[in-house]
Amino acid sequence: MAEVVRTEREGEIAVVTIDAPPVNAINQAVRAGLQQAFAALRADPTVKAVVLVCAGKTFVAGADIKEFDTGIGAPGYHEVYRLIEDSPVPVIAAVHGTALGGGTELALACHYRVADKGARFGLPELSLGIIPGAGGTQRLPRLMPLEAALDMMISGKPTVAAKAAEQGLVDRVIDSELRSGAIAYARELLAQGKGPRRTREQAVQGADKAAELLAAKRAQVAKTMRNRVSPPALLDAVEAAVKLPFDDGLKVEQAKSDELPLTTESKALRHLFFAERDVSRIPGLGKEVKPRNVAAVGIVGAGTMGGGISMCFANAGIPVTIVDAAQANLDRGLATIRKNYQRSVTRGSMSEAQLEQRMALISGSLDYAALSTADLIIEAVFENMALKKEIFAKLDKVAKPGAILGTNTSTLDIDEIAAVTGRASDVLGLHFFSPANVMQLLEIVQCAKTSPDVLVTALDVAKKIKKTGVVAKVCYGFIGNRMMDPYGREAERCVLEGATPAEVDGALEKWGMAMGILAVYDMAGIDIGHLTREARKELLPKDPSFYRPTALLTEKGWLGQKTGRGYYTYPEGKRTPDAESIAMFAAEAKRLAIPQRKPDATEIVERCLYGMINEGALLLEEGIALRASDIDVVYTAGYGFPRYRGGPMFYADSVGLAKIVARIEEFAKTLDPQYWQPAPLLKKLAAAGSSFAEYQKQQTK
Ligand SMILES: NC(=O)c1ccc[n+]([C@@H]2O[C@H](COP(=O)([O-])OP(=O)(O)OC[C@H]3O[C@@H](n4cnc5c(N)ncnc54)[C@H](O)[C@@H]3O)[C@@H](O)[C@H]2O)c1
Structure with a gap:
């Protein structure tokens, strides 16, 4: 196997190069290589400074995500990064491409950072339901103002080199060739008599205003990242950086980093990471099938x-x-x-x-x-x-x-x-x-x-x-719209049973949907769905309540935002409950003799989602969708389904298929049984104590 870390000499400067294609992701081999290299350099008194660079198109662009499941092999991140930080001679990270996650944290553990002008630095851990776990939460606010550090970690968006330099993360942006520019920078440091500048020894920037700032950020994430556990955990870790000595703060970060990968949130987000990669793998379609050229x-x-x-x-x-x-x-x-x-x-x-x-x-x-x-x-x-x-x-x-x-x-x-x-x-x-x-x-x-x-x-x-x-x-509606059919049907039926549109949408939004379905109808135009159903009237269920609220609104010409009212009214553009449409639904419910059960938030969510999941199981059985994970990608990429719940099929697995089948069977008794027959596949998997994930594994074997 080729060496993933090598050391060369440029006179008194040692250049350590990570060369682990394609993106220099840190794994056990890279950590072991770094450990060996820095231990050897420590013993060499002729080395006056170290430049750490990466070969190929980028600096370390993250950690090897597979280690979440296999466990982190020795040596661990802290051990190696500490060794680098402890170096008796200055260590300069030279960054190009995109430093991400463990890569950015590696750069933070070095004493100085220079960057190619196109370089970017990111800590996107929250997008995987985890937090920077290799010292990032402790070191970043020691190098840049606390608020900027928090924003970088909360948004997960990479910061470009020039901005990073302004904020203090980067010491110099290099316009010329990076490696030689970094060596020249190292020589300048030596000429100025500068030695190691350990990040852990610096003070957190803006610690005096930290309490206020952290409270504001807590309020922000509670609102914009609701139902999630990793953002508050990130803030806890940063709070520890503010309040505790470095080593104690690191322990807080470590404890949270150990727990977070085990959460459903993190598993869901990692599931999507792989699901999105898998969508273009089509069984039976090999590399020999070449795409046609599309130039116009x-x-x-x-x-x-x-x-x-x-x-x-x-x-x-x-x-x-x-x-x-x-x-x-x-x-x-x-x-x-x-x-x-x-x-x-x-x-x-x-x-x-x-x-x-x-x-x-x-x-x-x-x-x-x-x-x-x-x-x-x-x-x-x-x-x-x-x-x-x-x-x-x-x-x-x-x-x-x-x-x-x-x-x-x-x-x-x-x-x-x-x-x-x-x-x-x-x-x-x-x-x-x-x-x-x-x-x-x-x-x-x-x-x-x-x-x-x-x-x-x-x-x-x-x-x-x-x-x-x-x-x-x-098939009718393909994956996305076909699964929306039972989802919307139940939302509308709940309205007829006495829940207000705001209650239905509120329940779905609180659970995590980007927008309640009735508000979506108002936005897209109430008539769109209605006209589609009209066009295939003879195929629809014989149920006078089926999508009846939308039909009523269409008949009234209350077509949603474009006409100023629909499920809601829009005085000054603000979505507001509409007493008139609510009264109209109540009158219609009476006419149709629909029992007023006033479903609560839990029931609304279960009915909408379990209906959708059951349809998803049918799509898998029919071969309309290739994989359960494809359905999850459709819903998270196209329908505002919360990523941290992994998509409908992953969510079903996380609830437990047996529980879902049991609820569907109950609904068959209390609601309209024509809609509540568990899909055979769902029933089979539930009975076997299996899951959609397991089914997918069997399918691809
Ligand atoms: N609007 C949506 O949200 C949405 C989403 C996904 C898919 N779709 C589908 O996309 C399609 C288009 O929807 P839209 O909302 O853009 O419709 P639209 O009414 O905005 O536009 C349709 C256009 O087609 C033109 N047109 C009609 N007959 C034509 C002909 N013989 N030759 C050339 N042009 C002709 C019309 O002049 C009009 O400009 C529909 O099949 C719809 O179901 C719509």
């Missing part, structure tokens, strides 16, 4: 979705041609795109020149012939089967051979759409979410005849436009 894209329909999708491609530097049927709609669509970009310019996240560059990549036309050079065409016209078929027949005529034809339909049978073309193998669903230029999720819908390379191309395109592409098969 066509979009049909310049509406809400067509415009947003166009922006995704322009943002990735791929030229887009939008075709619409009406000049006015085309003009309006292009104007909306410009307005959206303009907003970014106003916010300062984009320059005027970038706006013009993006707009120059987008052109409009009324003529389908303009799509003849596109490698990928995505249809985003009204949700109407006849219209979509007409368009696909046209596309079949104008698209070049090998062009991929995608549809953004939310619900329609894409096999039926594909069948009107003479190239069904080139057709698939590309289901973006609104606003398409913002939302992370892309459902890639594989049709019966979609060819493997078309699927691979879609996954590749998703990466290029920075989306998380999850593969689903054809």
Whole structure:
């Protein structure tokens, strides 16, 4: 095995290089290598300073996440970092790329830090439900003002070198070649007679105002990171840095770092880390299947979705041609795109020149012939089967051979759409979410005849436009919207049973959903769901209460925010309970003789989520979703499901499948039994004391 840590000499300076591709993640081997190197240097009196650098494209970009499960092999972080900090000669970290987690903590344990101008420093541990555990919570506030240190750890966002230098984390930003710049810096230090400057010996910056600041941050995380355990634990550790001597503070950090990986929160977040990586692994699709080249894209329909999708491609530097049927709609669509970009310019996240560059990549036309050079065409016209078929027949005529034809339909049978073309193998669903230029999720819908390379191309395109592409098969609503169906059904039914919209949404939000479903309906437009159901009326359950509140609101023309009222009213834009709509629901409940059970928050959450989970189990059985973890990615990336709960299927496992089945069986007795039949897979796994995770492991064996 190649050495992961090597030491070279540049005269009186020793250069220690970590070389552990691809990202120099710290694992047992790297720690052991560092230990050996620094122990040897200590014994060498000719060494006057040490420069610590990394080979390859980045400084240490984190710790090896697998060690969470296997345990940290000796030597541990503290032992090695302490050895480095104890060095009798100055140690200078030279950072390029992105120092993350244990990498940033390694740099903090060095005596000085120089950074390439493109370097970034981050401590993203909270995103995995843990806290910096290699001294980060104790050392960072000794190097930069307490508030900045807290912000860096709470946000998890990397800080760029220039900013880090301003804050005191970096001693010098180096414009030239990093290694030689760092050596020159070391020589300067020696010339100035500077020795080791141990972080642990410095005082916490701003300790006098710490009590106030920590209280404010506690209030902030209680609100913005509710239900979570790692953010308050982080604040406890930082409080220890303020109040206790370094070594005692380190013990507090250590105790919390030992406990946190065992929490459901951390397991959930780590589950998603791997789930997101796995989405592009499609069973049976090997590396030999190559993606087609997508250098030019066509979009049909310049509406809400067509415009947003166009922006995704322009943002990735791929030229887009939008075709619409009406000049006015085309003009309006292009104007909306410009307005959206303009907003970014106003916010300062984009320059005027970038706006013009993006707009120059987008052109409009009324003529389908303009799509003849596109490698990928995505249809985003009204949700109407006849219209979509007409368009696909046209596309079949104008698209070049090998062009991929995608549809953004939310619900329609894409096999039926594909069948009107003479190239069904080139057709698939590309289901973006609104606003398409913002939302992370892309459902890639594989049709019966979609060819493997078309699927691979879609996954590749998703990466290029920075989306998380999850593969689903054809069915009504695919993964996401199909599981929303029971979720919304129960939310609406709870309203008819006497819970107010604010109570239903409040229960879901308190549990962790980004937004209650009824508020979502108000935002998206109440009529959207209603019209979709109308279009497939004959397939719906024979239940007069099924989605009845939404139907009533639509009949009234109370379509949500766009009309100023729906489930709520919006005086001065503020969501407010609407006594009139609540009275209307009560009257309707009476007319339908619905018992007023007034479900409490626990029941609301259980009904909405267990209905959703049961549907998820059906999707797995039917093969619509490939893996339980794919469903979790769909929900966390596209539906505001709290990441710290891991997604619906992970959440089901964490509750216990037997408990969920038992509740579903109870609901079958107390509620409408047609909705509460446990999916066979759910029942089977529950009976065996198994889990969706276990099922997934068996599947992939
Ligand atoms: N809006 C959402 O939240 C959302 C989310 C996901 C998917 N979708 C799906 O995306 C599709 C588009 O939805 P939208 O909200 O953007 O609709 P929209 O009404 O905003 O836009 C539709 C556009 O299609 C154009 N159009 C109609 N017939 C055409 C034709 N024959 N040729 C070219 N253009 C034509 C219209 O002029 C209009 O500009 C639908 O299938 C919808 O189900 C919508």
